Amino acid sequence: MSNNPNIPAPTPGTPQIKKRRLSVSLVWLVPIVAALVGLSMVVNSWLQAGPQVHVSFQTAEGLEANKTQVKYKNVVIGTVTKIALSEDRTHVTATINLDQSAEPFTREDTQYWVVRPRIGANGVSGVDTLLSGPFIGADAGRSEVTKEDFLGLESPPPVTYGQKGKRFTLHTDDLGSLDIGSPVYYRRIQVGQVISYNLTEDGKGVDVQVFVNAPNDAFVTDDTRFWNASGIDVSVDASGLRVNTQTIPSILAGGIAFREPNYSPDAKPAPEHYDFTLYNEQETALAPPSGEPKFIRLRFNQSLRGLAVNAPVEFLGVNIGRVVSVDLDYDPKTQGFPTTVGVVVYPQRLGSAHGKLVKQIGGESEEQSAQLIKRLVDQGLRAQARTGNLLTGQLYIALDFDPKAPKVKFNPNSRPLEIPTVPGSFDKLQEQLQAMVDKLSKLPIDSIANNLNGSLSELQRTMKQVNSDVLPQMRGTLEELQNTLKTANETLDEDSPARQQVNQAMDEVQRTARSVRVLTDYLSRHPESLIRGRTEEAAPGSYKGKSSSRNIELESQP
Amino acid sequence: MSKPPYARELKVCLCHICGFACPQDAHECPRCFSPVHVRKTNSLARTWAFLIASIIFYVPANTLPVMYTSMFSGGSENTIMSGVIEFWQHGSWDIAILIFIASVAVPCMKFCVLGTLLITCQRRSCWAMRERAKLYRFVEVIGYWSMLDVLVVAVVAALVQFRALSTIEPRLGILFFGLVVVMTMLSAMSFDPRLIWDAEVNDVE
Incomplete structure (x- = not known):
């Protein structure tokens, strides 16, 4: 078929000879590169692999292998790779593969806990885990020693690593309503919280560990008094009823308050882990120290x-x-x-x-x-x-x-x-009362009562006589008296003829008196008239002109 | 019964592209000017190389996570097998079987088939030549469908992006799985099925 008319016959010439310099085909580079890539990944993951720790929890509720993450400050630092029961089946052990950067989380005092939604009197936490499922929270320790097996906490630690502040120990007889996370108040401002509590070694008291955040930890001096601020303090005193409480959450969930006494001249800031006594109420706490009982x-x-x-x-x-x-x-x-x-x-x-x-x-x-x-x-x-x-x-x-x-x-x-x-004192009073009662019981109450009885019947008889004889006479007398008074009243009435007559008589008398006065005046000025009779100039008209004002008044009257 | 003559006997060879019967000593197809070989060059070595590369890539493709699923109930990374197991445990055995066939069975089968073909060809075995040719055609056909997994991850990762509710992100494993598929396809393409039949006669080159 080489003699196809469409194409010219190939001209004979020197054949094109391709000679491969290498006897090995270049295609072998492909698997070599693949192997190199795989190898580098193996090496890389081997170098990247962080430490592995085992944490035991009471329950694996919500934890899932290869799914549950380990977070610190919400940054993923590892994953749970395996969850298994412990040999004695009392707890579960979660195997955690930590990132390479999470080396500090293998320190001996590292804490692990499961973050679940929690609802308490102090608020709600971990709500996001409702949707995302629980994760394991971690808090790096500061010890130099590292280990692989940890005991997981059942509740989150209240104080995380690196938080500034101070821990103090409070001794008390009983815990009351305090719990981990109960607030610590200073002048009603929350400055810290209870981080742990435990019985004392002899079991006769409770040691409460509290953490007071910086910078307020400076207010805790070696003279500071702590008291249990739970509940309501009702007191009645001379100034009336007083109800004293801390904040509402502390009423519900308990709390601790502290303050220094009003007079504490040489108080120094308390060092970390200083021991205090936890009093039951503010009054006893702030009282001067009682000393040895x-x-x-x-x-x-x-x-x-x-x-x-x-x-x-x-x-x-x-x-x-x-x-x-x-x-x-x-x-x-x-x-x-x-x-x-x-x-x-x-x-x-x-x-x-x-x-x-x-x-x-x-x-x-x-x-x-x-x-x-x-x-x-x-x-x-x-x-x-x-x-x-x-x-x-x-x-x-x-x-x-x-x-x-x-x-x-x-x-x-x-x-x-x-x-x-x-x-x-009450006994003495009782004795005296007893003596008085004895004396009273010796009184001849019977004969006294008999005498009294006779007198009373006598009195009754007298009263009866008074009622039957004296009272009707008294009534007649009173009626007559009333008539007399009525007549007197009528006589003295304004319009009665007797009264008018009296008025007229009085007027007559007045006129008579005036005439007499005029007469005496005239006589005192003209004594001779007694003999001579009235002269012309001494007529009443001339007299009138010199009259005094009183006379005028009298004259002008009708 | 007389067999038809071999091309070698007629001193011709077929162009790979246009099927033109070129003279045996031609280096280019006289019609379409593409390179002409009697057999694919270096076929066995190339097939071997791509096959080995794909087997190497198959390891990280299966051990590395292919997909990161973040629902509001937490995120998780799934490898191919863990995805299959998860589907199976949740009762979706049909999807589990589908993924298993597409992602595990088919690549593995291709490795086996190509390995068998290569070894038998190298040993010039005359065993089951017709069946081996069928196997080769089968491998070429299913090669395209091996990309199913990659396609699923690509589509799902592009579609499921609901921020806080749920997110799906591809992971490194799917890249290696894609490379496995590409390598097996290259490997299958490099193989020259005519080599199967060369065992009947003396080698051509």
């Missing part, structure tokens, strides 16, 4: 109904302590049931008196205070259960000097110290 026992031979634990103990009206126990005792000698009351007194609450007494006895040891109390007892110091509130019958213990009290022997070597007692 002293236990004293009192023995009363009376019923102490109304004396409760925590009732105050007052020395001359100053609250120096409280009742801690009220126990019934049996005395085989007298076969009585005395009441033993244990009280705790704080001598420092006596203020400057305490200082002077200490100076006087030269120390504050147990022996010396026993000697001091002995001296006071010799001076008449007695304990007495008094009624503090007449309505409720609440009792309190009063330590007072009673010079008339019978002498008692005080044993300064007994422990606890025992202060002699005198019967309470």
Whole structure:
């Protein structure tokens, strides 16, 4: 078919010879490049691979292998690659592949927790995880030692790494309504929160760790008082009813407030992890320090109904302590049931008196205070259960000097110290009342009543006589009196003829008097007229002109 | 029964492009001026090279994630196999089978078929020549459909972009999978099926 007429026959010539210099085809570059790319990726991923850690959680709720991310400050630093039950099936272990840059998250004190939506009194957190599903939050530690197995937290740590502020430890008897995350207030501004709590080693108290954020941690001085600001504090005093609360969340969720006392001259900022006492209320917290308590026992031979634990103990009206126990005792000698009351007194609450007494006895040891109390007892110091509130019958213990009290022997070597007692004020009152009632019961009430009865019937008879005889006569008399008064009234009436006659008579008299006066005047000027009769110039007209004003008035009258 | 003559005996060879019967010693097709070879040059070596490259690329294509799905319930990266397993576990076994066939079975089959063809041709085996020729045609036909996975990822990644609600992003694995498909296609193209039949006679070159 080479002799196709359409194309010219190929001219013979030197054949085009292509000679390959390399015996290996260039196409082999393709798999080599592919292998290089694959190799480089393997190397790269091997270099990029970060550490792997195992974190154990109580539950794997919401966690998914290859899906759940590990975040720090919302930046993904790793992924959960495997979730498995622990061998004893008490918890789950999540294997986490961290990024290479997440090396600090293998430090020993690194914390891991699951971020889930949380709704509490302090607010709502983790809402975004409602849609996106939970993720694991991480907080790098600062230890030098690294490890692979971690114990995951069940709730997020309140304080993250690098947050500025200080931690303090508060000691309290019980936790109350505090919880992790409960706010810490300073002058009602939230400056920190509770980060953890635990029982003390002996189990007799609670240590609460709080974190106060910078820069407000500078306000915590070594003299600062912390108190539990949960709930509502209602107090009634001379100025009326007062309700004192912190903020609404603290009422619901509890909280801690702190403040320094008004007078704290040389307070220094407290160092980190400084220990404080957590008081139950602001008043006790801000009170001057009570100092060491002293236990004293009192023995009363009376019923102490109304004396409760925590009732105050007052020395001359100053609250120096409280009742801690009220126990019934049996005395085989007298076969009585005395009441033993244990009280705790704080001598420092006596203020400057305490200082002077200490100076006087030269120390504050147990022996010396026993000697001091002995001296006071010799001076008449007695304990007495008094009624503090007449309505409720609440009792309190009063330590007072009673010079008339019978002498008692005080044993300064007994422990606890025992202060002699005198019967309470209410008991005395009761005795006096009893005596009065006895006297009253001795009165001859029966004979008195009989006498009274006779007198009363006599009186009744008299009254009957008065009613039947005297009263009708009295009535007639009164009627007549009324008639008389009516006649008198008519007589004196304005229009009565008698009255008019009197008026006329009076006018006559007036005129007569005037004539007489004119006559006397005329006579005093013309005495001769008595003899001569009236002269011409002495006519009444000339007289008229010289008349006084009073005369004119009289003349002008009709 | 007399067999038709071989082209070699008539001293002609076919142009690859226009099918013109050129003289055997021609280097260019007299009609369309494309290069003319009696057999594809260096066919076996090229096929081998592309095949090996595709096998190498097949490893990262399967181990690296091909797709990142971020729904509001969190994001996750899926490799081809994990996607298949996920579909299977969620009850969509039909989609799972489809993806498995397109993404795993077909490439693997191509590796096997091409490897078999290459080895038998090199050994000049006369075993099942007709079937081997059919296999080759089959490989050429399904070659195009191997891009299904790449296409799905491309379309889905372009369409599903709802910001916070859900996003789908392609990952490096799909690039390698695309390279695997390209390499197997190149490999299949480099192979000269006439080599299968050369075992009947002495080698031409």
